[in-house]
Amino acid sequence: MRGWAGNILDINLTDGAIDVLPLDHEMARLFLGGRGLGARLLWDLVGPEVEPLSPENVLIFTTGPITASASQTSNRFNVSTKSPLTDTILHANSGGWWGMQFKRTGYDALIVRGRAEKPTLIEITAEGVSLQDATHLWGKTVFETTEALGQDRNKRNVLCIGPAGENLVRIAAIMNDKERSLARGGAGAVMGSKNLKAIVVEGTQKNQPADKEQFKFMLYETGKLLKASPLTSQALPEFGTAVVMNVVNEIGALPTRNFQQSQFEGADQISGETITDTILETNQACWACPITCTRITKTSSGKEGEGPEFESAWAFGAQCGIDDLDAITEANYLCNDLGLDTISMGNTIGCAMELAEKRLLHSDLRFGRADLLPGLISDTAYRQGLGNDLAEGSFRMAAKYGAPELSMTVKKLEMPAYDPRGMQGQGLVYATGNRGACHETGNMLGPEVLALPRLIDRFATQGKAGIVSVHQNSAAVIDSLVYCKFANMAVAEEFFARTLTAVTGETFTADDLMMVGERVWTLERLYNLREGFTKADDTLPDRLLNEPVAEGPSKGFTAQIPPMLEEYYAFRGWDKNGVPREKKLKELSLQFAIEVAE
C-alpha cells in the first residue's frame, strides 16, 4: 500500500455479516483518515435518532495514510462513535502498536455495527476475519484479557474493554496493548453495549512510501527537529508528560480541589521530577517513536505498571487534593486494568469530594482521602454503591445531588488539567470543543505557557480566537493523519505535508492539511448542531466564568468566554449563533451537510 490500503472492513455483530467496502479516494483526500475519516463515515451512519448505547450506534476504528509507514510517531489510530457521556460526536485516539498492526492487516478502517447475542471477539489476520465466542473473557480485566489473547508486541496486538465497558460505565475507555487507551467520552461503554470484548490483529502488509528518497529525507529532517527540541529530546524522555506539572502550577493554572483553587501546594510531590526520582523504572516508546515518554513505574508496595501521565497525576492528585504519588500511580494502574478514563475518573471523584464536603452527598469522602481511591474506582467499574453515581460521570452525578454547577465539565465531558482562568485561550478551547472539555483538540499550552511556537499573553483575549482556531484545525489534521501531538510540539505541519506527499505520491501542502483540519472541525460542529447542540453549549462552568481566582499569579482573573466566542465565530465564518454559513461549507466541500447550515 501507498498511504491508503483502499479497504474498509464492515462487520455487523447482529447477524455476523463481514463485508469489505472500497475506500472512496476522494473522501480519503478530503478527510485523510483517523478522526477525519471517522467523522465523515459517522455523519452518514449515525443520525440524531440513534441512542449511543443502542445497536444502531457504530464504532469506527480508523488509521491514517501515514500509519505504519515508520515515519516518527506513525503508530496511532482513532475510534469514532456517538458518545454515551456527552451525546456529541466522539473521537478518541491512542498510541502503542495496535494501530500500526491493524493497518498492516490491509484495512484503513473497521466499522462495527449492531449487537452480538453473546460476548464476542473479532480476530483479523492474514488468514481472514473471524468472529469468536468471548464468553470466557467476559468479566475479565484488561490485563487478563490482553494476556489471554496472546499480545505479542510487534506481531499480535490486542484491543479490549474491561469491566467498566461491560457495565456500560459512561467514562469507560477502550484499551489497547494492555495500558494504552482510547480514553475519553465513554467509547468503552459503546463497545460493551455491543457485547464486543476484544479485537485482535495480526498484519503482514507494509505501508511503503511512493517516493523512498524523499521519505528518507523527511525522516532525517524530522529527526533533527525532534532532537533539537528540548521538549521532545530531553524533557519528555526524562520526566514524561508530568514534566509540565510544576510549570502549570507556577503560573497559577493547575486546577485544585475541583477547580476551587488554581495552585496546588503538593504539586512538586506529584511532578515529573518526583516521578523520575522515586517510582520510575524505565521509559518506553510507542512503535516508531523516538520520544519515549511512557513511564514504566513501580510503587513502594511493589506494584508495577504504566503511568502516571500528567493528566492522570493531576486528576487523582491536585483535583482531589492528594499528593501521595504511590496512591495516584496505583489508581492509574487500576483504571488501566478496569478500562476507565483517568481524567474523567479523577475529575468526577474530585466533584464528589466537594459534594461531600458541602454536605450535599452523605459520605466520608473528603479532599485528600487517598485511601478511598481504590474502592471508588473499583466500585465505579462494577457500578456498586456510590460508584454507580460516579459511573455516570461528573455532570449527571452532580445533577442527581442537586448541584450541577459543581461539575467541572463542558458538554458533560470532564475538564483536564488546565484552569481557563489562567489560560484564556485554553478556556476557549474547552468551551468550543466538539467532544466537550478537551485539551487534545487544540491545546494552548504551547503558545500560552511553553512558547511554542512563540509565547503569547495567556491573559489576553483579542486575537486569541484565531490562534485557538488554528490550533484546533491543526489538532484535527494531526488526528487524521494520525500523528502524535507531542511530535507536533517540535515538528510543523509543513513537515507532515511533505511526508504525506512522499508516502502517498500525491502532493499535499501545509495549507492543504490545515484546510483538512478546518473541514474536520466544521463537520464535527455540524454533527453536534444536527444533534441539537447550540451556542448555549459553548460555555464553561459558572465557577470559571464568575469566581475570580483568589490567590497566586492568576489572582483576580475569570474566564472571558463571551468576547472571545464572538471573535471565534467570526473567524471561522460562522454566524452569530455559531452555525457555519453555507459559503463556508462550499469552501470546505461540505455541501452534503448543508441542511444544518444557516
Next chain:
Amino acid sequence: MIDQRLYEEFRDIGRDIFVTGMTSSHGGNMSVRVGDKIIIKRRGAQLGRLKPTDFVETSFEEKDSGIIRASTELIVHRAIYEKTSALAVVHAHPRTAIVLSLSRDEIIPIDNEGSYLLRKIPVVTVELASGSKEMATKVSEALQGYKVIMQRGHGCFAIGQTLEEAYAWVSALEEVSDIILEHKLLGEEMIEYRKHSESYAKW
C-alpha cells in the same frame, strides 16, 4: 479597536524592523487577523514610530471605507489570509535578500541555523512593485508552502500565528542572505557538512 497589548506588539516589532535596516522610513507593513477583520498599518505611517492611531480595521473579504487609509499592500494581505492559515503578516525590505533575489529563483541557506529554520525561500516575479492582483495571487500561493517568500527586487512577505513569529522568519531570512553574500564575496569553496543538502532545493 486595537487593544493595548496588540498595539505594543505592532509598535515593538515595527521599530525592530526599522532599526535593523530591513525597511526605509515609510516602507514595509504589517497586519493581524482578528475574527473576520484585519488590523493593518495605515498607509504612510512610519514602521519605526507607530502610534495607536496608525492602524486601520477592515473587513477580511468585503470592501469597506477602511481601505482608503490602509496600506497599499492590503490586497496582498487579504489574499494571504484567504489562502493560508496565517494570523499575522509582515512585509519588509531586507536588503541583502533583495540583492540575492535579483539573480536567483530561490534562496537556499548554506548556514546550519538557516538550513534548519528555512530550508528554502522561493523568489516570485511580479511586474508591478506593489498592490496588484498579480502580486496578491503569486505571493499568497507561494506562502501556502513556505513561511517566508521573496518578491524579486522588492522585499519579503512572512506569515505566522503572531507578528513576532512572522518577524522571526524575516530576520532569519536576512541573516541567511548576509551569510550567502559574504561567503560569495570570500570566494572560497564550501565544505559541505550537511546530509541530504541537495534535497533542500526540492523543498
